[in-house]
Amino acid sequence: AAEQRDTWTHNTGFILAAIGSAVGLGNIWRFPGVAYESGGGAFLIPYLLALLTAGIPILFLDYAIGHRYRAAAPLAYRRMAKPAETLGWFQIGLSFVIAVYYAAVVAWSLSYFVYAFDLRWGEDTLGFFTGEYLQVGDPEISTTIVSSVAIPLVLVWAAILVVLALGVSRGVQRVNVIFIPLLVVAFLGLVIRALTLPGAADGLDALFTPNWSALLDLNVWISAYAQIFFSLSIAFGIMVTYASFQRRKANMTSSGLVVAFANSSFEILAGIGVFATLGFFAHQQQVAVADLEGLTGPILSFVTFPAVISEMPGGNIFGVVFFAALVLAGFTSLISILLGVAASMQEKFGLGRRTAALAVAVVSASISIALFSTTSGLLALDTVDQFANNVGIVLSAIVMTVVVVWVFRRGEVLRQHLNAVSTFKVGRVWIFLLGLLVPAFLVVMLVQKLITLVTEGYEGLPGWYVGLFGWGMLALVILAAVVLTALPWKGRDDPDFRAWP
């Protein structure tokens, strides 16, 4: 049958979309806090090692599978080797979980973009965020919908629906071609402004002063790997899907290097911008940066930053640009996740593009509104993030590398595939990294993480709560993957599929 897949119309379109997926909330609100908590300047060592030994190799693996088997993750894995379909669904399931809370953060950013114009958050930014805005309650399941959050969430999901319905070239590519250059300009402006604030240098000192003893802590290493996976959008089935829309002649590895470099640059730049701004804050308060509170997670962007912005001359402009950057970065990543989910459903159930987009958007929007615009949203988000990223995706990467290299022995085929289309050639060391170093290292880290979570729980939360949003969520994703694999293929499961080149 003739191949009728929508494609990126040019390589730049693919690269911009892949950068759009990679550069996201992970760079702006996840990285600076994680780096600061995990050894500061010393964190750059595990971070760079994770990038070179696992990040880029797995990015290439995602690209190779997607481009060779030309389908979203479940079908691509199935075409590689039938039983591997379940792995594809597991990855897409994790992506779905992430999308549900990621959308909430994009929605908050949208609200704060509006609030920044008149610094609506006032003096008590913590009270405003958790009280007036989120209306956070105890860790319990709540059914009270908070309209200040629900309205921007609905807007975000509606926009996602439109982009997905338009498809790869007319929707996703177009949004990225416009948003990513805008984001780069906005962000550079922010960083330059931050660096010219009094106290900026102290902030950079605080971020980059190495705490070498952190390197002895295995949890620091797992944070580095988890950050790289999340940040590069790898082992989620998302880059498999993006690569599947590349045309036959596509320089895959060179594009991958550009994307990885852009993402890490953006991450380090975000760290610099965020900590320069915090340095200014500490300077205003006449305290040391280390004595500031709320330097990680959502609190950093939605509590600490608003407080700093209020103190800055011309702070509302800075605030508007900052939250606009969060929206642009987050939205383009969210699109990639949902495209992965929608394309998988489309292929398995033989749906049209618009039907799949509608089904996926409605289901995920409902879940994200139910979970995250209620008063229990903030805590659920943190727990889900922790388990999806430090456990789920690490497991996904282990299974993926072992299955490809050892179980189905596709390492060499995929290496040759990449080399046949790309100018940057991949050596045998790639298979060594994927087959030995990556899984061995990840297994050690995962075991350590599991032991910590089982013996110490998570953040002092009640056991049933962690059981539900942490372990329960993971169990549900695995169950869903098994069930989806078992369902019959209504879509394209062409036995005569022929791989490129």
Ligand code: PHE
């Ligand atoms: N890479 C994105 C970020 O850094 C998040 C993401 C994760 C996107 C997984 C796609 C898949 O924010």
Ligand code: NA
């Ligand atoms: Na990223």
